[in-house]
Amino acid sequence: MEQAQMPDCYRHPGVETGIRCTRCERPICHACMVDASVGFQCPQCVRDGSGTGHSRTANQPRTIAGGRITAGHPHLVTNALIGLNVLVFVLGQISPALIDEMVLIGFAFDSDLHRVVGVADGEWYRLATSVFLHQEIWHIAGNMLLLWLLGGTLEEELGRVRYLTLYLLSGLAGSALTYLIAAENQGSLGASGAIYGLLGASVVLMRRLKRDLRPILALVAFNLVITFARDGIAWEAHIGGLVAGVIIAYAMVGGARERRALLQWTACSLVFALSLVTVVLRTVALS
Template sequence: MDQAPGSRPDGGAQSGLPSCYRHPGRETGVSCTRCERPICPECMVSASVGFQCPECVREGSGTGHAPDAARPRTLAGGSIAADPRLVTKILLGINLAVFLAVQASPSLADHLVLVGRAFFPETGQVEGVAEGEWYRLVTAMFTHQAVLHFVMNMLSLWWLGGPLEQALGRVRYLALYLVSGLAGSALTYLLAGANTASLGASGAIFGLFGATAVLMRRLRYDMRPIIALLVINLVITFGWSGIAWQAHVGGLVAGVLVGYGMVHAPRQRRTAVQVGSCVLVLAVTLALVLLRTAQLT
């Protein structure tokens, strides 16, 4: 997220891990508990102990198709979809639509950006989150003005979002994205100047960074590529002016917490732990928003 005016972690490093027997280009540290063939998150089927490959599940069911209870699941327990990047494409589409709308009518950005409390000469009114416009915490996540800012965020969304959506499943991935973005907006609202306008998907993108690091560690991938990429982005965050570092930090912390809950939740209490991690971060986010609103009103 920027202040308004105005290596890809794909697990492809030479880590020495075996490749999935169904997807040779994907390294993995997980094997089928029955046949011991290496399997990637897309091929993992939750079993009573560990994970099984789709073939072993079909053999165990005695039919050509796995029963509902044994259908392939992602590492986080989500359903495996035919298009593993559908939500990412939708998010890209929303960001693009808002970007084009802002380019066509620049004044539209004044109604979408994140601002605590400020006087807008165009309307002659004091507006902002503190004035009850809480929707700005969300709309700012999808708003961009500068072309470079938009392009960089969308490239990051595509590179990071696709693998995460595939590993977590659509619902969990969308929850991660939105919760991280809201956390970034809340920290910006709390710490930035009341009349400082900020916008961009960077808070949510940094949440994807954090969750990707957690996922790679869970799968025992080589962590050096994602760590290097994250360090570079943090250096840019704190080294360049005009960047809302609060959104990056808030999104990153939220992404790590939610991502950890998603991929490390015990199978017996998976849903409760995953929902709980999201609710916990949202509760803290709400508390920050209420605190800042009380300070400004």
């Protein structure tokens, strides 16, 4: 006698389940189950408020990474990041001096050759501010397009806090590697480290959800070709962000549910610590 094949979760294709939402009757996996007064309901029914009598008693719905599913504005963080990048870009066009103060530079003299500037001179904030800084219209347009294409899905599947953590740590890792290799007497700026972190995370997420990897792998390959084919691109930020994104995303969606939180914050702490150690060692070398 053949065993009947169970259906896939409607939110996570490839994940088999025998549980159905008591409201819409669609199959849902353990990561999508929300306790209701009778049985379980799916996150979409909870978000739409279509369940019966569960609004005050149901557990908070969770993403595949364990993050909260919030009702309304599913791409709030992505839109906020795009808005912040665009705002800083406009301010930089109005006041070019802002770029000089925010760009990532390891060690250099200022325009009057009087004062040493850069991360090695104690201006560590440049590691973060440079991630939100763009100078050319094509640069910010390309980065924001990728952020818009990749960010929405990642924010929905990881949850806002984990998604923002992924973005910021990937950007920091990219800045740290750039500072280590190529930031002496040379400025670097752009959200590319963070964006490449999203690219790496998207590969891990699509693999976890058992979706077709070819589109995202083609996008990664295309961007890597551009990275190394064009002069003037800080490939260090791209590679640093990409590696960090893969590590963090694997911890967020690849571990067992029981150890998920421990694995996630261990990976995030590791990426942060490695970035910090890299910056400290490079600063000591430049002193």
